[in-house]
Amino acid sequence: MSVSEQPGRTEERVFLVVVDESPEMRNALRYACRRAKRTGGRVAMLYVMDPPEGQQWGAVVDLMRQEARQQAEDVVARHADAAATLTGQPPTIHIREGKSRDELLKLIAEDRSISVLVLGSASSGEGPGPLVTALTGKLGGQLRIPLTIVPGALTEAEIDAIS
Numbered sequence: 001m002s003v004s005e006q007p008g009r010t011e012e013r014v015f016l017v018v019v020d021e022s023p024e025m026r027n028a029l030r031y032a033c034r035r036a037k038r039t040g041g042r043v044a045m046l047y048v049m050d051p052p053e054g055q056q057w058g059a060v061v062d063l064m065r066q067e068a069r070q071q072a073e074d075v076v077a078r079h080a081d082a083a084a085t086l087t088g089q090p091p092t093i094h095i096r097e098g099k100s101r102d103e104l105l106k107l108i109a110e111d112r113s114i115s116v117l118v119l120g121s122a123s124s125g126e127g128p129g130p131l132v133t134a135l136t137g138k139l140g141g142q143l144r145i146p147l148t149i150v151p152g153a154l155t156e157a158e159i160d161a162i163s
Helices: 024-040 056-089 100-110 130-135 136-144 154-163
Strands: 015-017 042-049 091-096 114-119 147-151
Touching: 015 024, 015 100, 024 042, 024 056, 024 114, 024 147, 024 154, 042 056, 042 100, 056 091, 091 114, 100 114, 100 130, 100 136, 114 130, 130 136
Parallel strands: 015 042, 015 114, 042 091, 114 147
Antiparallel strands: none
């Protein structure tokens, strides 16, 4: 009998949110935190840094990478505090460098504890956002977990009511 088949024992659900500065990300994070708290799960956060451009000046590229890493840590720390307040426990944090969708798919493939991906869709008329578009299109078949899309136009009260 495996651990997950033992009576009375359930695996912890991990809700992954891709962190950026968009307003819809805040909705996704709130939803993930509330679902995690209700189900006894946890929140994981992924921030993907763009790789520095130009490879000819090694010291400059290193400095750019350090500055991008510091900015990533600042952004994630701010949202991690909000997540900890909502769930009562600190989130797992992943900071990577590369293309968002590639790093997201790699993380999901590598970390088998992640059980739900939560993304926010943009509330503007510009479409749902690049990750939502990619993962509901051609790349959707590469997901091994459910994808929850939280509408960007929802209020906190509306998110609380459905989570």
